[in-house]
Amino acid sequence: MPELPEVETIKESLQGMVGLTIDDIKVMKPEYIRSWENRPADYIGQRISAISRRGKFLIFETDTGRYMVAHLGMSGRVYLEPRGKELQKHVHIVFELDNELELWFQDARRFGGLWLVKDPRIMLKDMGIEPLSRNFNSRYLKPLLSNRRVAIKTLLLNQHLIGGIGNIYADEALYEAGIRPDRSAGSLEPGEVHRLVQAIKQVLRSGIDQRGTTLRDFQDGYKQKGEFQDYLKVYGRQDLPCPRCQQPVVRQVINGRSSHFCPSCQK
Ligand SMILES: [Zn+2]
CATH class of the missing domain: 3.20.190.10 (MutM-like, N-terminal)
Structure with missing residues (x-):
C-alpha cells in the first residue's frame, strides 16, 4: 500500500x-x-x-x-x-x-x-500530525502514548494520530528504534520515545530519497519504480538474517497486520 x-x-x-x-x-x-x-x-x-x-x-x-x-x-x-x-x-x-x-x-x-x-x-480534518513536520517530536508523541495499552505498532498506523505511516515504514522505524512492535504504547520510556521519533523521520526521509518502496505495484507519475525495497531491514524479510545481529527476522500478526522484527535487537 x-x-x-x-x-x-x-x-x-x-x-x-x-x-x-x-x-x-x-x-x-x-x-x-x-x-x-x-x-x-x-x-x-x-x-x-x-x-x-x-x-x-x-x-x-x-x-x-x-x-x-x-x-x-x-x-x-x-x-x-x-x-x-x-x-x-x-x-x-x-x-x-x-x-x-x-x-x-x-x-x-x-x-x-x-x-x-x-x-x-x-x-481531512481528523487526520493526525505530519510526521516529518517540526511539531512531530517527543513532546508531542509522549502524551499520545501514555496509559495506552494498544501495541505501539498499531498506534503508529492510526491515521487520526499520525498521518502517512503504514505497515512497511512502521516496521522499519520500530527496528531502527530497537522497540518490539507488540510493546504496549504506554510502556515506552522517554528515551525510547525520542529514538522512535528520530527513527520515524529517518525511515520516511530515506523512503523519499529512494523514491518509495516497490514490492508489487508502486510507481511514480512516470511509471518509474522506487528503490527503498533494497534497503528494508525487517519488512518482508522473515527468516532472513537481521542486518545487525544475524538472528532470523520474525513475522508476527499484530492486530491483524503482519509485523516483522528482530527478537534480539528489539526490546
Ligand atoms: Zn538483530
Missing part, C-alpha cells in the same frame, strides 16, 4: 502538471468518485495550480479553488500517458491535459478513490 514516501514521490513526479489546463475529464467508473461536492465537468477548463500531499492523500488544486483529493488504497496508481493511448484495464478516471498528456487513475482493487471537494481541510 502506498504510504507517505510513495505518495510524496508521486506528488514530486507530477509537479510538471502545475500550470496545465484540464481539457476534459473521462469517468469510466463513477463509483470511484467518493465525493461529488463538485461535478467532474466543473474541472474542465481549469488550470492546475498546486499538487500537494497530506498523510497518504494526494491533493490537486485548481486556480479557482476546486480540489481533487486522491487516495491510492492498496494498489492504486496515478500516472501520465500520451493522449489517445488505448486505456488499460482498471483505469477509472482520466484527466486530459493541454500538453498532449493524460493523467490516469488506475486501481485494480478499488480500495482507493477520488474526492471532488471544495475544501480538503474539512475532508
Whole structure:
C-alpha cells in the first residue's frame, strides 16, 4: 500500500502538471468518485495550480479553488500517458491535459478513490500530525502514548494520530528504534520515545530519497519504480538474517497486520 514516501514521490513526479489546463475529464467508473461536492465537468477548463500531499492523500488544486483529493488504497496508481493511448484495464478516471498528456487513475482493487471537494481541510480534518513536520517530536508523541495499552505498532498506523505511516515504514522505524512492535504504547520510556521519533523521520526521509518502496505495484507519475525495497531491514524479510545481529527476522500478526522484527535487537 502506498504510504507517505510513495505518495510524496508521486506528488514530486507530477509537479510538471502545475500550470496545465484540464481539457476534459473521462469517468469510466463513477463509483470511484467518493465525493461529488463538485461535478467532474466543473474541472474542465481549469488550470492546475498546486499538487500537494497530506498523510497518504494526494491533493490537486485548481486556480479557482476546486480540489481533487486522491487516495491510492492498496494498489492504486496515478500516472501520465500520451493522449489517445488505448486505456488499460482498471483505469477509472482520466484527466486530459493541454500538453498532449493524460493523467490516469488506475486501481485494480478499488480500495482507493477520488474526492471532488471544495475544501480538503474539512475532508481531512481528523487526520493526525505530519510526521516529518517540526511539531512531530517527543513532546508531542509522549502524551499520545501514555496509559495506552494498544501495541505501539498499531498506534503508529492510526491515521487520526499520525498521518502517512503504514505497515512497511512502521516496521522499519520500530527496528531502527530497537522497540518490539507488540510493546504496549504506554510502556515506552522517554528515551525510547525520542529514538522512535528520530527513527520515524529517518525511515520516511530515506523512503523519499529512494523514491518509495516497490514490492508489487508502486510507481511514480512516470511509471518509474522506487528503490527503498533494497534497503528494508525487517519488512518482508522473515527468516532472513537481521542486518545487525544475524538472528532470523520474525513475522508476527499484530492486530491483524503482519509485523516483522528482530527478537534480539528489539526490546
Ligand atoms: Zn538483530
